[in-house]
Amino acid sequence: MGIFSKTCEYAVRAVFFIAQQTADGSRVGIKEIAVNIDSPEHFLAKILQDLSKRGIIQSVKGPNGGFYLDAQNLSRPLSDVIEAVDGGGIFRDCGLGLKECSSKNPCPLHHDFLDVRNRLQNMLESITIGQFNEDLNLGIVVLKK
């Protein structure tokens, strides 16, 4: 596994895809999302249900329904998605799994790890969910290979 869980990877890819697809005010269905980000449909459905409950994405049932993002969703940092799915542990926990991470009684990696962890956090906090819509349109970046 990578830095993030599979669940989290699917969540981020899906959110980017929904952002791009619904910038015009439309909605996009779970089936289309799953196909385009290469994820298991029903598993992704659960993830999106949760993100919807938490207000990170929007959804409407019925014909012409589907998932979409409002302006406020688009402007939120990507870190919101990670926190919602994996919890904020990745931004706070000790790299060696000690019960707490602090500069009092630090683990051997604390100093260096803090730097990497903070950079990861800063990166994810400064990226917004909507900021890749253009690049996705142009095919400069992709969500599937």
Add this chain to the structure above:
Amino acid sequence: MGIFSKTCEYAVRAVFFIAQQTADGSRVGIKEIAVNIDSPEHFLAKILQDLSKRGIIQSVKGPNGGFYLDAQNLSRPLSDVIEAVDGGGIFRDCGLGLKECSSKNPCPLHHDFLDVRNRLQNMLESITIGQFNEDLNLGIVVLKK
């Protein structure tokens, strides 16, 4: 879970502990290691067996036996432990789980993620297994809380 798997966290803590304890040429047993790094004894045993097979740590059976590190082990980078346990994926895989990570058809996070990932790798490659022995002796850093 954090950046690394539980397995990997135990492995790194254990390796640091063995390094410190056996700097004088002695050996340390699985029981003592497990207690001092706060890990499940038999689970850790499996991990250390594997590290031993891979030559990252040394072991001898029987009375006065146990685990230890030779000079060459002590000078190896910590990244060796991570690669042995979790595989090198953490240093190479796409942050969003795409099948491959490359600047051709990158995912949206590629550019920023590459930076963080490389810093993590550089950090783990420049830290040696033996380099915290002194700090551990002095209690400046700890492996258990």
Add this chain to the structure above:
DNA sequence: ATAATAAAAGACATTTTTATCTTTTATTAT
């Protein structure tokens, strides 16, 4: 040689993550 020691190995159990399938509920269009 024998007994004691400690890692290696094997078998098994639990928990968490990841995945699939079915039924229900809300919404829309007719």
Add this chain to the structure above:
DNA sequence: ATAATAAAAGATAAAAATGTCTTTTATTAT
């Protein structure tokens, strides 16, 4: 009102990670 649509929810299952216990093998000291 009715039928069609699509997400929400529920039930199960497979796979992987994590954890426990027992038996075997190698080594050492006597």
